[in-house]
Amino acid sequence: MIEEKVEMLIIGESINGTIPKVGEAILNKDERFLKELARTQYERGAMMLDVNAGIAGGDEVKDLPWLVEVIQKEVPIPLMLDSANPDALKSAMGVYRNAEPPILNSISGEEEKWNKLYPLVVEKKCGVVVLLMDDQGIPKTVDERIAIAKRLFERLSGGGIPPENIYFDPLVLSVAVEPETALVTLETIRAIRSYFPNSHLICGVSNVSMGLPGRRLINRIFLIMAMAAGLDTLFIDVRDQALMSSISAGKILLNQDPYCLEYISAYREKKILL
Numbered sequence: 223m224i225e226e227k228v229e230m231l232i233i234g235e236s237i238n239g240t241i242p243k244v245g246e247a248i249l250n251k252d253e254r255f256l257k258e259l260a261r262t263q264y265e266r267g268a269m270m271l272d273v274n275a276g277i278a279g280g281d282e283v284k285d286l287p288w289l290v291e292v293i294q295k296e297v298p299i300p301l302m303l304d305s306a307n308p309d310a311l312k313s314a315m316g317v318y319r320n321a322e323p324p325i326l327n328s329i330s331g332e333e334e335k336w337n338k339l340y341p342l343v344v345e346k347k348c349g350v351v352v353l354l355m356d357d358q359g360i361p362k363t364v365d366e367r368i369a370i371a372k373r374l375f376e377r378l379s380g381g382g383i384p385p386e387n388i389y390f391d392p393l394v395l396s397v398a399v400e401p402e403t404a405l406v407t408l409e410t411i412r413a414i415r416s417y418f419p420n421s422h423l424i425c426g427v428s429n430v431s432m433g434l435p436g437r438r439l440i441n442r443i444f445l446i447m448a449m450a451a452g453l454d455t456l457f458i459d460v461r462d463q464a465l466m467s468s469i470s471a472g473k474i475l476l477n478q479d480p481y482c483l484e485y486i487s488a489y490r491e492k493k494i495l496l
Contacts, residue, residue, distance in 0.1 A: 229454065230449075230454055230455075230456065230469075230473065230478060231269055231270060231422070231454065231455045231456065232267055232268055232269045232270075232456045232458065232460060232469075233268065233269070233270045233271065233272055233302055233424075233455065233456065233457045233458070234263035234264075234266075234268030234270070234271045234272065234458075234459070234460045235272050235426075235428075235457050235458055235459055236259055236263055236272075236459055236460075236461065237256065237259055237260060237263075237271055237272060237273050237274065237289070237293065238272065238274040238276075238304070239274050239275050239276045239277035239280070239285075240274070240276060240277075243255075244256070244259070245277040245278075245280075247259075248275055248277050248280060248285055248289060249277055249279065249280055251288070253292050256289065256292050256293065257292060257293070257295075257296040260292075260293045260296045260297050261296055261297060262461060263297075263460050263461065264297040264298075264299060266460040266461055266463075266466065267460050267466055268299065268460045269299060270299055270300050270301065270302055270325070271293060271297065271299060271301050271302065272301075272302040272304050272327065272457065273286070273289050273290055273293055273301050273302065273303060273304060273314075274286075274304035274305065274327075275288075275289045275305070275310070276304075276305060276306075282305060282307050282310040283307065283309045283310045283313050284313070285310075286303070286305055286307075286310040286311070286313060286314045287310075287313040287314045287316065287317045289314075290303070290314045290317055290318055291317050294318070294319055294320060298320075299320070299322075300320045300322035300323070300324055300325075301318065301320065301324050302324060302325045302326075302327050302351075303315070303318070303324050303325070303326055303327065304327040304328075305327075306328075306335065306339075308338045308339050308341075308342050311326055311339070311342055312342060315342075315346055323346075323347075323348040323349065324348050324349070325348065325349035325350065325351060325389060326339070326342070326343060326346070326348060326349065326350045326351065327350075327351040328350070328351035328352065328353050328391065329343060329350055329351070329352055329353070329374075330352065330353035330354075330355050330356065330374075331353075331354075331355060331356030331357070331370045331373065331374055332355065332356055332357050333356075333357060336377075340377070340381065343378070343381070343383060344381040344382060344383065347382065347383065347387070348387065349387045349388075349389060350378070350383065350387060350388060350389065351389045351391055351424055352371070352374050352375075352378070352388055352389065352390050352391065353391045353393060354367040354370045354371055354390060354391065354392055354393055354410065355370065355393060356370055360393050360395070362406070363406065364406055364409045364410050364413055367392060367393070367406075367410045368410065368413050368414070368417065371390055371414060371417070371418070372417070375388065375418060375421070384420075385418060385420035385421045386420050386421065386422070388418070388421040388422065389421070389422040389423070389424045389455055390414050390418065390421060390422065390423050390424070391423075391424050391425060391426070392407050392410035392411050392414060392423065392425060393407065393425075393426075394407040394425055394426065394427075394429050394430050394444075395429060395430075395432075396429060396430060396431065396432035396433050396434070397430055397431070397434070397440075398431075398432065398433040398434050399432075399433070403430070404430055404444055404447075407425065407430075407448070408447055408448060408451045409451075411423050411425070411448060411451040411452045411453055412451045412452055414452070415451070415452030422454055422455045423452055423453045423454055423455060424453070424455035424456075424457055425448055425453055425457065426457055427441050427444060427445045427448065427456070427457065427458055428441050428458075428459070430444045431444075438462060438464060438465065441462075441465065442464060442465050442468040445458070445465065445468065445469070445472075446468055446469075446472040449469075449472050449473075449476060450472075450476060456469065463493070463495045464495045466493070467488075467493070467494045467495040467496075470484060470485045470488050470493075470494060471485065471494075473485070
């Protein structure tokens, strides 16, 4: 069966306070560094930027809206607001100005987290990342993850959240620690795509290679496998030219680049790393 064309969303992951240089820039209110990082990701192909202001010694309720204002002045693309703090997300939503609504990252089946963030998701009616985990942690099996997805989908739908606003994260751990994790994640992606065809799938691809040498090679291979399984929202370091080149080639093979026009254009512009 020939799959219909998938619209791929590429999200730049690099504005994250847990990255030492970024955290230092947020703490020191270094607008120049952060704007340059945002501009670089935009120029490298990011269609949305994740913004996470979580840093030791910081005040996320103040830092996240400040960061949002800095970034949205520099680039025209929408933002993913990344925090476990509902007050920080509310503050960030208050200064968000892009015509395209943001995505909130993230909610899960953990009841405490759900109870804090669900009202905000319902109020704002924007996109939301849904982690397939609950108070027992990350399930080992596909069936358990799908059960969580079904339960959370029903609760979100009950709050008026349309399927296309839901971004399921099937979760992936390091294969160095959990040898079967990549296969479980890929099978979960396939199942989610089958059960919820109008929703989206997002994944922290780089988690799969934690603790291993040559991580970028592993990340590239896993990403293409995930795309083939149904991943349509790529949360990645767009500055990695080899990774972006792999995506361009992968889209050809998955019939997501009709007549290879995007690939040929990127090749002519010397954006393809062989």
